[in-house]
Amino acid sequence: MSWDLGTRLASALAAASTDRVVFDLTGIESQYDRLVRELPVTVRFAMKACPVDEVLTCLADRGAGFDAASPGEIEQALRLGVPADRIHYGNTVKSDASIAEAHRLGVRTFATDSVQDVAAIAANAPGARVYCRLTTSGEGALWGLSRKFGCSQDDAVRVLTVARAAGLTPAGLSVHVGSQQMTYDAWRQAVDQLADVLVALRERAIVLDHVNLGGGLPALGYLDRHGRPLEPPLDKMFAVLREGIDELRRLNAAPLDIVMEPGRHLVADHGAIRAHVYRLTERRQTDGELMHWLYLSCGKFNGLYEMDELCHRLVFPGHADGEHVAAVVAGPTCDSDDAYGAAHLRVPKALASGDPVWILSAGAYATSYMTQGFNGFGPLPHTVTRAGHGHAEAA
Ligand SMILES: *Cc1c(COP(=O)(O)O)cnc(C)c1O
Numbered sequence: 001m002s003w004d005l006g007t008r009l010a011s012a013l014a015a016a017s018t019d020r021v022v023f024d025l026t027g028i029e030s031q032y033d034r035l036v037r038e039l040p041v042t043v044r045f046a047m048k049a050c051p052v053d054e055v056l057t058c059l060a061d062r063g064a065g066f067d068a069a070s071p072g073e074i075e076q077a078l079r080l081g082v083p084a085d086r087i088h089y090g091n092t093v094k095s096d097a098s099i100a101e102a103h104r105l106g107v108r109t110f111a112t113d114s115v116q117d118v119a120a121i122a123a124n125a126p127g128a129r130v131y132c133r134l135t136t137s138g139e140g141a142l143w144g145l146s147r148k149f150g151c152s153q154d155d156a157v158r159v160l161t162v163a164r165a166a167g168l169t170p171a172g173l174s175v176h177v178g179s180q181q182m183t184y185d186a187w188r189q190a191v192d193q194l195a196d197v198l199v200a201l202r203e204r205a206i207v208l209d210h211v212n213l214g215g216g217l218p219a220l221g222y223l224d225r226h227g228r229p230l231e232p233p234l235d236k237m238f239a240v241l242r243e244g245i246d247e248l249r250r251l252n253a254a255p256l257d258i259v260m261e262p263g264r265h266l267v268a269d270h271g272a273i274r275a276h277v278y279r280l281t282e283r284r285q286t287d288g289e290l291m292h293w294l295y296l297s298c299g300k301f302n303g304l305y306e307m308d309e310l311c312h313r314l315v316f317p318g319h320a321d322g323e324h325v326a327a328v329v330a331g332p333t334c335d336s337d338d339a340y341g342a343a344h345l346r347v348p349k350a351l352a353s354g355d356p357v358w359i360l361s362a363g364a365y366a367t368s369y370m371t372q373g374f375n376g377f378g379p380l381p382h383t384v385t386r387a388g389h390g391h392a393e394a395a
Contacts, residue, residue: 021362042259049215140181172209218264218265220232223313264364301333314329327346
């Protein structure tokens with residue numbers, strides 16, 4: 001399984017004469033189809049990874065539901081015609097008002113990880129279904145999601161016991177092994193944790209109807225800091241997950257639905273940014289070292305929020321041949337975090353201001369993390385393309 005810039009995305013990027021994010025809907029659809037072929041799971045796409053109407057609609061048409069983190073996301077999904085029973089409130093962080101609003105909008109399944117949150121759900125969404133998130137180490141992930149969410153295995157038993165006593169339905173357990181998880185062992189460990197809690201709950205006569213294995217499945221197109229492909233072991237991850245799902249189903253006293261909430265995995269490699277070169281410069285740092293810096297029109301605040309941690313493939317059309325130099329690549333703002341961390345990428349020496357650059361595998365967490373114009377650099381518009389349709393403009 002290797003990474004490849006599809007021809008649709010390449011031609012949409014080539015056709016763009018101004019900066020934008022381009023999504024290949026056909027690529028996203030085949031990524032979804034492949035996931036549900038590999039794993040016996042119900043998909044609830046994590047909306048925050050790509051809250052773009054066209055992308056959400058194409059996933060919903062495929063049968064996906066949605067993992068929403070706020071009433072705002074729930075409203076977006078409903079507006080696109082997604083039935084409320086295919087949306088869950090997956091954020092453990094909620095106010096009384098946001099729980100009540102979600103309930104009013106028809107959502108009946110809520111993530112939780114504390115008895116305080118359970119009490120609030122019981123008061124503001126009486127009778128709802130709750131699933132408890134277990135904390136994971138986040139090890140092996142390039143974008144960790146551990147400390148802020150989830151509770152211990154013992155606490156999960158307590159939380160779901162309290163939920164039952166409060167008139168809620170203790171419906172499930174969830175984990176998130178961290179985003180862009182690079183090791184299959186993370187899922188092995190998560191399955192072990194889930195299995196222990198399922199057994200402990202059974203002893204208290206609490207039988208769940210689903211387990212939510214979260215997000216974290218990797219994209220294939222990122223680079224490491226030396227510009228080499230990351231190559232996460234995706235096939236092995238699928239094998240470990242299939243085995244784990246069988247094991248969890250064997251342990252449960254009732255049929256167990258398996259939910260996953262992929263975000264990055266479904267969209268990252270099927271979106272790309274068309275930006276342009278500001279300037280390639282050569283400067284001596286205080287230690288006397290001569291360094292090249294390549295400044296682009298796009299950076300941390302308008303599409304590349306994760307550039308500190310994750311490095312993208314850059315394509316400079318028309319510059320494949322010719323001399324290349326190692327450069328630090330950075331965005332246009334007056335913020336020094338607006339750069340590819342310590343990475344030194346090979347860039348063409350002949351780049352001129354205004355030359356186009358394609359930033360690949362940038363389809364996840366691009367539009368959602370854009371500021372409204374930090375330093376006057378506005379959010380990028382987006383365009384979608386799909387097989388047989390050329391590309392349509394959208395803002
Ligand atoms: C962000 C998030 C996801 C998606 O994570 P990816 O690593 O993008 O797959 C899934 N579930 C929850 C609860 C999240 O917060």
